[in-house]
Amino acid sequence: MGKYSKQVINELVEGTLEWYQIKEMMSSYKDAERFELYREVMQSRVDWDDPILLPLGLHLYIVQKENGKRMVKCDCGHEFCDYKENWKLHANVFVRDSEEKMNEVYPKLMSPDPEWQVIREYYCPECASQLEVEAVTPWYPVIHDFEPDIDAFYNDWVKVPLPKVK
Ligand SMILES: [Zn+2]
Numbered sequence: 001m002g003k004y005s006k007q008v009i010n011e012l013v014e015g016t017l018e019w020y021q022i023k024e025m026m027s028s029y030k031d032a033e034r035f036e037l038y039r040e041v042m043q044s045r046v047d048w049d050d051p052i053l054l055p056l057g058l059h060l061y062i063v064q065k066e067n068g069k070r071m072v073k074c075d076c077g078h079e080f081c082d083y084k085e086n087w088k089l090h091a092n093v094f095v096r097d098s099e100e101k102m103n104e105v106y107p108k109l110m111s112p113d114p115e116w117q118v119i120r121e122y123y124c125p126e127c128a129s130q131l132e133v134e135a136v137t138p139w140y141p142v143i144h145d146f147e148p149d150i151d152a153f154y155n156d157w158v159k160v161p162l163p164k165v166k
Helices: 006-014 019-027 032-044 099-103 150-158
Strands: 052-055 060-064 070-074 079-082 092-096 118-123 130-136
Touching: 032 052, 052 150, 092 099
Parallel strands: none
Antiparallel strands: 052 060, 060 070, 070 079, 092 118, 118 130
């Protein structure tokens, strides 16, 4: 399998690989066959049929809809929004902004000072999976971190046809 073994692809799909590694891997995906395999593995792990275009995190995907739209979708089937919008604004958010709330996840004394840093946790409104955690200063805007150029990725990079709605 060359540079990325089946184990790596499995870890990737299991969500045990860090997101920065995923991005790095995606950008080195010049092997169309390997990418197709990866896409198939992802697709086989969800119960719905919308073709997955790209993963967007541990539980989220960008999928192709019949109407031509590309939506952010959770593995449980919940659809958030168009992929160009910030899905976090459509998620349930829990903000740890007090010592008490910090101490639920951090040991005492190791937790950040809530005056300087808060923890934002984003959850799927349907299945309650934790989708992302952000540690930011309290006034920091909600981060919109990744807006991939899907067409360029398929057409110019891996050079495989975009998956079509069946
Ligand atoms: Zn969900």
